[in-house]
Amino acid sequence: MKISVIIPVYNAEKYIAQAVESCLQFEEVFEIILVEDKSPDNALQVCEKLVEKNNRVKLFQHADKGNHGAGASRNLGLEKATGDFIAFLDADDYYLPNRFDAEKELFKNPEVEGVYGAIGVYYYTEKAKQQFYSLFADRLTTVYKKHAPKEVFRGQLGMLGSFGLFSIIALTIRKSALDKKLSPMMKMHLRLHQDTEFLFRLSYYLDLYPGVLEEAVANRGVHEDNRITQVDSGKVKASISKVLLWTEVKNWAENEPNFPKEELLHIQRMQRSFDIANSSFIKKWGKIFKYLITDFRSIRSGLYNINWRKSLF
Known part of the structure; x- marks a missing residue:
């Protein structure tokens, strides 16, 4: 397997090194594509140092070096990816050692176009835990049981009752399958929930299979500066975004x-x-x-x- 991991980077100087290191532990990870999105902190400088240390790490910015959001950054990463498989990671999240265990077996079957798994939660600070424990607790974000690929779209829409969810950071896609119908990939005008909209279309067009569902394959990093903080504190914005x-x-x-x-x-x-x-x-x-x-x-x-x-x- 040759996996391209795409990481949009914004305001993540404290976390991006850990995210990259979590990718480098896997031989299957062929390249790590960092798309720096005009961060207000020193994330760009940290990314440049990571590139210097390891030739599997590649750094890109938008043509105008401006801020375009996570969707546009992931799209740029997809354009630059040269691996046979695509995985995603956010700059403040990280992979666990079992991240690609299921993929190594399932993708031997050419009919498998994508594999999804479960993610856990890591609180970077006690303050973050106090603020967001009611939202995330210590639960897995996962699909609750194994479903046939044709049921995944209906499940994601909420039509199968207690189905559960999977996250983009626990998803691996066969790159050749992405070229079928998914254009554009991420809808750039959606500043929030563009990954959710992408997953809806992805599960409609592609055959997605369950990987590891009973334990986390990656952790969502929770801290006071999470984007979810801004959404949660601005209920009008959150309502409009839905x-x-x-x-x-x-x-x-x-x-x-x-x-x-x-x-x-x-x-x-x-x-x-x-x-x-x-x-x-x-x-x-x-x-x-x-x-x-x-x-x-x-x-x-x-x-x-x-x-x-x-x-x-």
């Missing part, structure tokens, strides 16, 4: 010839539900903002309408 995700999925499904009717109806329902929820949320906080502006005196005097306030929640 609307954008499901709108993108709906538009793709509606324009895909012979798309299964049941799956399409499910996607349309999901898109509507997030759209309605987002509209209600914005409308509620719009009313609050308007009330704060137009009736500030009565608020200060404690005379505002209690029943009106209760109706908002």
